[in-house]
């Protein structure tokens with residue numbers, strides 16, 4: 001697996017340090033409240049696990065699975081709900097946890113959905129942002145790292161379901177995509 005990586009963009013240490021910082025900021029933002037933290041599966045599961053441990057206010061958690069990339073490096077443009085939330089978001093302060101915003105299609109779809117379900121507030125924290133990929137106008141309130149225009153893997157991010165378990169983020173060797 002390590003041999004498939006051309007370049008490490010963000011190390012494990014850099015990721016962990018940034019997540020601690022985000023946790024501190026979010027703990028201040030939500031002081032006195034109990035947000036419903038929503039993990040966007042599958043990609044965000046590792047970030048979610050580390051982030052909630054760095055948040056010191058009480059939180060409730062739920063999970064939603066959506067997919068638009070499949071086994072491709074390009075968004076299909078169609079966001080498919082694979083698993084919906086278990087709880088109602090009505091009147092809740094929602095914190096959406098994403099691994100990456102690329103085209104922005106996944107999040108714009110989710111935000112619209114949660115607005116229609118009458119959430120009290122909706123904030124987004126994303127570990128990675130790739131502004132060059134954007135096809136809809138959308139920004140997260142909190143962003144960990146801004147990435148260059150390259151398809152990345154690791155720390156939850158996959159290519160054809162592999163590489164999610166790398167503890168760092170990197171770029172694959174080009175020959176991997178043509179296999």
Ligand SMILES: O=P(O)(O)OC[C@H]1O[C@H](OP(=O)(O)OP(=O)(O)O)[C@H](O)[C@@H]1O
Pocket residue numbers: 040041042043044066067068069070075098099100101102103104105106107158
């Ligand atoms: O801004 P966008 O262009 O919509 O891309 C970002 C979304 O794409 C990825 O999910 P994917 O559809 O690959 O599903 P996965 O999380 O199960 O890998 C990623 O985890 C984000 O949710």
Ligand code: HPA
Pocket residue numbers: 069100102103150151152153157158159
């Ligand atoms: O760069 C990426 N890597 C993995 N999954 C993704 N989904 C959107 N962009 C990416």
Ligand SMILES: [Mg+2]
Pocket residue numbers: 043069070157158
């Ligand atoms: Mg994916």
